[in-house]
Amino acid sequence: MHIEVRHLNKSFGSHAAVQDVSFQIERGKLIGLLGPSGGGKSTLLRMLAGLETPDSGDIYINGKRVNDVQPQLRGIGFVFQNYALFKHMSVFDNIAFGLTIRKTSKAEIKARVGELLDLTGLRGFEHRYPHQLSGGQRQRVAFARALAPRPELLLLDEPFAAIDAKVRKELRTWLKQLISTLGITSIFVTHDQDEAVEVADEMLIVQQGRLEQQGSPVHIYTDPQTAFVAGFIGHSSVVEQPASLRGFENTSITAGARALVRPEFVEVGREQEIQFPSAAEKGQVRHIFFRGAHLELDIQVGDNRLSAHRSLDQEPLQPGDEVSVLIHRLYVISDESATMVENPLKVDPLPVHI
Amino acid sequence: MAGGAVTVQLSEKAAHRPKHITESVGVRIVLISIALLFLVLVVLLPLLSVFIEAFKKGADVYFAALRDPDALSALRLTLTTAIIAVPLNTVFGIAAAWAISKFRFRGKNILITLIDLPFAVSPVISGLVFVLLFGAQGFFGQWLQAHDIKLIFALPGIVLATTFVTFPFVARELIPLMQAQGVQEEEAAASLGARGFQIFWRVTLPNIKWGLLYGVILCNARAMGEFGAVSVVSGHIRGETNTLPLHIEILYNEYQFAASFAVASLLVMLAVLTLIVKSFIEWRTNAKSPERSADDAH
Numbered sequence: 001m002h003i004e005v006r007h008l009n010k011s012f013g014s015h016a017a018v019q020d021v022s023f024q025i026e027r028g029k030l031i032g033l034l035g036p037s038g039g040g041k042s043t044l045l046r047m048l049a050g051l052e053t054p055d056s057g058d059i060y061i062n063g064k065r066v067n068d069v070q071p072q073l074r075g076i077g078f079v080f081q082n083y084a085l086f087k088h089m090s091v092f093d094n095i096a097f098g099l100t101i102r103k104t105s106k107a108e109i110k111a112r113v114g115e116l117l118d119l120t121g122l123r124g125f126e127h128r129y130p131h132q133l134s135g136g137q138r139q140r141v142a143f144a145r146a147l148a149p150r151p152e153l154l155l156l157d158e159p160f161a162a163i164d165a166k167v168r169k170e171l172r173t174w175l176k177q178l179i180s181t182l183g184i185t186s187i188f189v190t191h192d193q194d195e196a197v198e199v200a201d202e203m204l205i206v207q208q209g210r211l212e213q214q215g216s217p218v219h220i221y222t223d224p225q226t227a228f229v230a231g232f233i234g235h236s237s238v239v240e241q242p243a244s245l246r247g248f249e250n251t252s253i254t255a256g257a258r259a260l261v262r263p264e265f266v267e268v269g270r271e272q273e274i275q276f277p278s279a280a281e282k283g284q285v286r287h288i289f290f291r292g293a294h295l296e297l298d299i300q301v302g303d304n305r306l307s308a309h310r311s312l313d314q315e316p317l318q319p320g321d322e323v324s325v326l327i328h329r330l331y332v333i334s335d336e337s338a339t340m341v342e343n344p345l346k347v348d349p350l351p352v353h354i
Numbered sequence: 355m356a357g358g359a360v361t362v363q364l365s366e367k368a369a370h371r372p373k374h375i376t377e378s379v380g381v382r383i384v385l386i387s388i389a390l391l392f393l394v395l396v397v398l399l400p401l402l403s404v405f406i407e408a409f410k411k412g413a414d415v416y417f418a419a420l421r422d423p424d425a426l427s428a429l430r431l432t433l434t435t436a437i438i439a440v441p442l443n444t445v446f447g448i449a450a451a452w453a454i455s456k457f458r459f460r461g462k463n464i465l466i467t468l469i470d471l472p473f474a475v476s477p478v479i480s481g482l483v484f485v486l487l488f489g490a491q492g493f494f495g496q497w498l499q500a501h502d503i504k505l506i507f508a509l510p511g512i513v514l515a516t517t518f519v520t521f522p523f524v525a526r527e528l529i530p531l532m533q534a535q536g537v538q539e540e541e542a543a544a545s546l547g548a549r550g551f552q553i554f555w556r557v558t559l560p561n562i563k564w565g566l567l568y569g570v571i572l573c574n575a576r577a578m579g580e581f582g583a584v585s586v587v588s589g590h591i592r593g594e595t596n597t598l599p600l601h602i603e604i605l606y607n608e609y610q611f612a613a614s615f616a617v618a619s620l621l622v623m624l625a626v627l628t629l630i631v632k633s634f635i636e637w638r639t640n641a642k643s644p645e646r647s648a649d650d651a652h
Contacts (some may be wrong), residue, residue: 064556071544078545084538088560097556098546149547 001154002027002185003048008057010043017043019209021057025202030179031187032217036232040209041189042081045155048187049078061153074233077146079156083138085130089119091141092126098149116144119178136167143175147182154179156188160195161234172199193233197221205229223340230331230338236260237307243303245327246281247343260331260338266308267326268297274324279345283325285317301325357388404622407615419605420620427593428601429620434509434583435597436577439517442516443573448566452558455532456540469525472518481515481586499525507589512597514638520576531562568635575628578620 003025010018017040025031026162046052048059050071059066066074069295086094095116099109117123120140139159146154159175160168168253176199179186181329196203198218205212205220205228213225224230231238242248242259242280267274276281283301295310306325310317317323328346331338377385409416419425450469454462474478486492488505498505505511539561543553559566581599588595589606598621605614 049545070396071541072547072549075543078542080538080542083536084542086539086542086557096546097543101543101547101552145542145546182536 002029002062003187003252004058004063005048006058006060008047008059009045010040010047010052010057011055016209018047018054021206021209021211023204023211023214025185025187027185028183029185030176030199031185031200032196032203033187033189033204033206034193034196034200035191035206038093038193041191042157043209044206045157045187045189048153049076049155050074051078060232075149075152077149077151077154078299079139079142079146079154079159081158081161083130083142083162085138085141085145087130090127090129091133093342094130094141095126095144095148097145102149112148113144115199116148116322119147120144124308134167135163136171139163139171139234147184152185154186156186158189158191160192162192167325168195175199184211197233205232207232226336227333227338230260230333234262234264235307236331237308238307239304239330241303242332244332245304245330247279247327247345248330248341256333257332259341260333261306261327262270263307264297264308265328265330266299267304267328268299268308268323270308271324273314274326276326276346277324279343280324280326283323285319285321285323287319300323365472401622404615404618408610408619409612410615411612415612416616416619419610419616420615424593424596425598425601425613425617428546428596428598428617430599431509431512431596432578435513435516436574438513439520439577440570440574442517443521444524444566444570446521447526447528447569447573449534450525451528454529455535456537464527469522471522471560472520473522477519477580477582478586480518483582484518484583484587486513506587507595509595511587512584514597515587516577516580519580519583520573523576524566524569527572528562531565532558535561561602564635564638567631571628571632571635575625578624 005024006022008018011018014144019040021040021044033044043052044151047054052067054067086097087179089097092113095110095113098110098310104112113126114123117126120143122140122144125133125137130141133141135304138308139162143156143159160171165172173196188199200217202214202216203220204214207228213229215221215223220229221233224233230236237260239245239259242257245259248259267280268283268285271277271280281301283296283299283306286300286305287298289296289298291309294312297308297310299306299308306327306350308325329340329341329342332341333339378384387602409621411432450465453459454466485506488494488511489500490499490506492506505514539557540553543557548556579599580597581603583599584597585603588597588600590596590600592601592604596604598617602614602621603619
């Protein structure tokens with residue numbers, strides 16, 4: 001195991017930033033540390049880098065406990081949220097900094113920096129200063145600077161937060177490819193789940209200083225272990241009384257619990273469009289939002305409001321239209337756990353009604 | 355006398371305000387005239403009169419006053435004092451600003467308040483404190499006398515008093531600057547393997563150098579011009595413990611007006627030189643300021 005964290009705790013005054021966090025990371029993985037803002041993600045990252053000292057708990061890199069190892073000696077590259085480039089140094093000197101400190105020979109520095117300039121597509125910019133670069137270019141300089149001393153572990157704190165949407169998407173893809181080419185273990189912090197799902201091999205969901213779940217994006221998406229994860233991932237609607245929804249009346253677990261319904265679990269349409277009309281119930285379209293590739297519908301079903309998607313190719317609906325709503329499945333959430341429940345009526349093509 | 359530094363940033367923006375939100379021509383003319391008139395009356399006229407008075411009895415008297423051994427000795431003492439006090443305060447200012455902006459510790463606010471103390475108390479009191487501590491009747495007076503160490507009415511006392519009065523300048527200039535810059539660049543340097551002094555030398559110092567120089571210049575200006583505190587500890591011994599401001603006062607009290615204004619003109623010229631260097635640095639700082647074009651670079 002490359003990185004191992006055991007029972008890590010950190011408080012600032014009375015605020016517990018990180019509480020009893022333990023996890024393991026395999027070599028070469030790209031990890032997304034995801035959670036709401038102020039949830040302790042950055043603190044966790046800074047403790048790995050040695051920029052904060054944990055109150056208790058242990059951090060192991062390559063099986064060696066590094067709690068008392070200074071940040072200078074941990075062999076970690078850190079990309080800061082606002083890049084923290086050295087303003088008074090050129091791009092070349094910024095990238096070369098870590099090597100200059102290590103008293104690497106001039107020729108070697110030149111070769112390594114050249115290599116990184118090519119890798120990051122910054123060739124031709126080496127004599128510019130940070131203030132002469134765009135956000136995306138600065139991000140790449142920060143990245144090259146962190147990589148120059150060949151770190152074992154790369155930590156990125158909200159690496160795309162300060163970049164506009166279009167460039168962010170390009171950089172995301174670029175970063176994922178680059179990291180998989182280099183094979184360097186990397187952890188990046190983000191509060192944007194799309195980013196984490198798209199980029200990460202594995203995600204760590206952190207909330208209020210606690211690690212909620214660790215796993216691949218697909219795993220976390222399809223099998224959320226806690227109520228928080230079920231609600232945080234995907235764009236879920238909360239249903240206070242799931243027993244009022246058709247198909248879930250007789251399920252013993254739905255009684256008295258709340259449920260989360262994701263848009264992709266809900267099928268909406270004219271009666272003839274629905275696969276299992278007998279499992280569907282009536283609802284009314286309240287609003288329709290254009291989301292580019294699809295439409296998002298706000299549906300009233302009894303006392304509940306659900307969100308659903310509809311393709312642009314399908315017959316258009318209008319607000320106020322009466323529609324059939326089929327709920328394929330939902331997550332029943334109790335205090336801590338989340339359980340997926342399939343619509344039982346859907347399974348039987350000829351349900352018997354008495 | 356409080357001597358807080360005032361930094362004027364002339365911005366192009368002022369000229370580009372649309373007509374409907376700026377004042378009428380009449381108001382503008384009145385405001386500008388008041389400011390100019392006040393400046394002429396209160397600053398320019400007195401300064402000019404120094405030179406007029408100095409040359410009243412001709413250039414011979416003027417240069418004779420400057421060549422006077424007592425005047426030369428006063429100039430030497432003033433420069434010596436500044437050469438010792440300014441570097442001391444530079445080191446102290448950097449250390450204090452560093453501690454305040456980069457670390458979390460108890461009593462930080464007390465330290466910030468203490469740094470302002472010399473601005474808050476009258477310079478005479480600053481001088482008196484040292485007399486009370488180190489004078490013949492002071493706390494350490496007996497002990498100092500027994501070991502034949504002379505602090506008061508000698509160079510060490512003058513340097514001490516000057517250092518005390520001028521120590522806020524560098525720290526005051528650096529604290530807001532370093533607080534605004536934060537610690538991210540230093541953390542980045544640390545994660546890249548740099549250690550304490552390397553971080554300071556390669557990252558911190560280049561970022562604060564213009565602010566630091568500015569603080570040093572203000573500190574130097576005050577160190578050379580300080581009167582009150584130095585007057586109390588110097589003892590006014592001609593040719594020995596007289597600094598330039600004290601020498602001017604003595605000449606003036608002896609009705610040697612031309613001579614006293616001649617020496618005063620020397621101090622004025624030192625001050626003007628300092629201001630020119632200061633303006634140059636301000637101009638350089640603005641020209642180099644990276645924030646200006648940073649946001650347009652996308």
